[in-house]
Amino acid sequence: MKLSSSHMDNIPSTPGKFKMEKSPYVHRFRHYSSLAKLTFWSSVFLALIILFFFKSPSTSPPNSTPPDLSRRSLKTTFWGGPAWEKRVRSSARIRSQNGLSVLVTGAAGFVGTHVSAALKRRGDGVLGLDNFNNYYDPSLKRARQALLERSGIYIVEGDINDAALLNKLFEVVPFTHVMHLAAQAGVRYAMENPSSYVHSNIAGLVNVLEVCKNANPQPAIVWASSSSVYGLNTKVPFSEKDRTDQPASLYAATKKAGEEIAHTYNHIYGLSLTGLRFFTVYGPWGRPDMAYFFFTRDILKGKSIPVFEGSNHGTVARDFTYIDDIVKGCLGALDTAEKSTGSGGKKKGPAQLRVFNLGNTSPVPVTDLVSILEKLLKVKAKRKMMKLPRNGDVQFTHANISFAQREFGYKPTTDLQSGLKKFVRWYVSYYDSGKKNSH
Numbered sequence: 168m169k170l171s172s173s174h175m176d177n178i179p180s181t182p183g184k185f186k187m188e189k190s191p192y193v194h195r196f197r198h199y200s201s202l203a204k205l206t207f208w209s210s211v212f213l214a215l216i217i218l219f220f221f222k223s224p225s226t227s228p229p230n231s232t233p234p235d236l237s238r239r240s241l242k243t244t245f246w247g248g249p250a251w252e253k254r255v256r257s258s259a260r261i262r263s264q265n266g267l268s269v270l271v272t273g274a275a276g277f278v279g280t281h282v283s284a285a286l287k288r289r290g291d292g293v294l295g296l297d298n299f300n301n302y303y304d305p306s307l308k309r310a311r312q313a314l315l316e317r318s319g320i321y322i323v324e325g326d327i328n329d330a331a332l333l334n335k336l337f338e339v340v341p342f343t344h345v346m347h348l349a350a351q352a353g354v355r356y357a358m359e360n361p362s363s364y365v366h367s368n369i370a371g372l373v374n375v376l377e378v379c380k381n382a383n384p385q386p387a388i389v390w391a392s393s394s395s396v397y398g399l400n401t402k403v404p405f406s407e408k409d410r411t412d413q414p415a416s417l418y419a420a421t422k423k424a425g426e427e428i429a430h431t432y433n434h435i436y437g438l439s440l441t442g443l444r445f446f447t448v449y450g451p452w453g454r455p456d457m458a459y460f461f462f463t464r465d466i467l468k469g470k471s472i473p474v475f476e477g478s479n480h481g482t483v484a485r486d487f488t489y490i491d492d493i494v495k496g497c498l499g500a501l502d503t504a505e506k507s508t509g510s511g512g513k514k515k516g517p518a519q520l521r522v523f524n525l526g527n528t529s530p531v532p533v534t535d536l537v538s539i540l541e542k543l544l545k546v547k548a549k550r551k552m553m554k555l556p557r558n559g560d561v562q563f564t565h566a567n568i569s570f571a572q573r574e575f576g577y578k579p580t581t582d583l584q585s586g587l588k589k590f591v592r593w594y595v596s597y598y599d600s601g602k603k604n605s606h
């Protein structure tokens with residue numbers, strides 16, 4: 168708790184040195200005395216109100232964090248109590264033979280929602296965790312949450328930096344796996360809000376790993392890295408063996424840092440860790456901050472869209488990867504993840520440490536992305552060609568996926584045209600069917 172300096176100044180350094188005031192200050196002393204009485208009774212009254220407030224069952228489950236004690240940035244709402252634990256247990260219950268019990272962080276996010284639903288469909292136990300922050304329209308996150316709730320998945324509302332909450336979740340459920348997808352995404356936003364990347368992608372990751380390392384049994388962890396770690400590399404396609412020491416954005420730097428942090432926790436504590444380098448994932452229920460999403464919105468609104476190009480009109484391209492292919496990759500990584508080897512926070516032997524590219528292996532120029540959208544939407548885009556800004560963007564990405572192919576048969580099957588068709592169908596029904604506004 169932070170005390171203001173004036174408050175600190177009012178506290179006597181040696182309480183015994185307080186002197187009783189005598190006449191001619193008696194009058195003033197009396198005044199102080201009645202003031203003290205007033206303060207005393209108001210405090211009693213206030214204490215009673217607070218006591219009543221925290222006794223009330225609707226606002227005070229046993230393990231909730233009192234709002235004044237919780238760090239506001241953690242955004243954790245009340246949790247705990249028998250009913251809450253029952254809900255957590257039921258969501259995480261395995262319903263198939265040899266099924267997994269998975270804690271999915273970022274479950275209300277784009278990839279998190281799809282992965283959670285896929286796990287649940289095949290009988291795995293799934294518990295979600297999400298802080299529902301407002302990086303983009305939280306109502307979309309709430310709609311994804313509602314979707315998951317219909318299939319019996321509970322998303323606990325809390326922040327990955329909240330160690331007490333994470334420890335509690337592991338106390339209630341012995342998760343076999345953690346699918347760690349909660350993160351601050353987006354390449355360009357890193358210049359606007361750098362600390363948010365440190366908070367989620369570094370501090371949050373460390374907190375998740377700390378809790379996992381102490382858990383008994385330790386879970387295996389699969390987590391989201393990014394194609395952006397290849398940064399300014401020019402050799403294509405990008406292979407996991409290539410250098411990743413020249414990131415072009417703080418976002419990329421935090422993901423790269425995550426990979427090094429993963430190495431450390433694997434080395435010291437025997438945690439089984441698999442990082443997935445996603446390549447520009449798109450599809451239904453996607454992220455509104457991504458180009459394919461807001462291009463669709465703005466083309467439909469008749470607004471111009473900024474289309475980036477390299478110097479001398481050079482092509483800017485991405486290895487756009489459809490969400491269903493990414494989900495298959497995530498499940499493949501979870502299924503082939505070996506057990507962590509540590510216990511009680513101590514390593515017992517070497518554990519698995521992996522990194523995979525999950526891309527589509529066929530980069531498409533951004534100008535072609537726009538042409539496909541124009542055809543699907545039957546609206547001509549107002550293209551505003553712009554030089555690729557120097558704020559984190561790289562000119563192209565292209566994944567070599569042979570490692571994931573070899574390890575768990577990863578094979579993307581959706582090309583950009585077919586994937587965008589599905590996205591547009593979803594977009595139109597989601598925003599047109601009702602009153603929702605895509606901003």
Ligand SMILES: O=C(O)[C@H]1O[C@H](OP(=O)(O)OP(=O)(O)OC[C@H]2O[C@@H](n3ccc(=O)[nH]c3=O)[C@H](O)[C@@H]2O)[C@H](O)[C@@H](O)[C@@H]1O
Pocket residue numbers: 352353354392393394395444445446447448456457458459473474475476483484485533560562
């Ligand atoms: O592959 C990844 O690892 C990353 O993919 C995306 O990053 P990005 O590929 O930059 O995706 P978008 O922001 O949707 O941009 C897609 C393409 O459109 C271009 N673009 C973007 C914005 C814009 O206004 N105009 C424009 O032409 C970009 O230069 C890029 O080539 C995600 O936003 C990151 O979170 C993710 O980690």
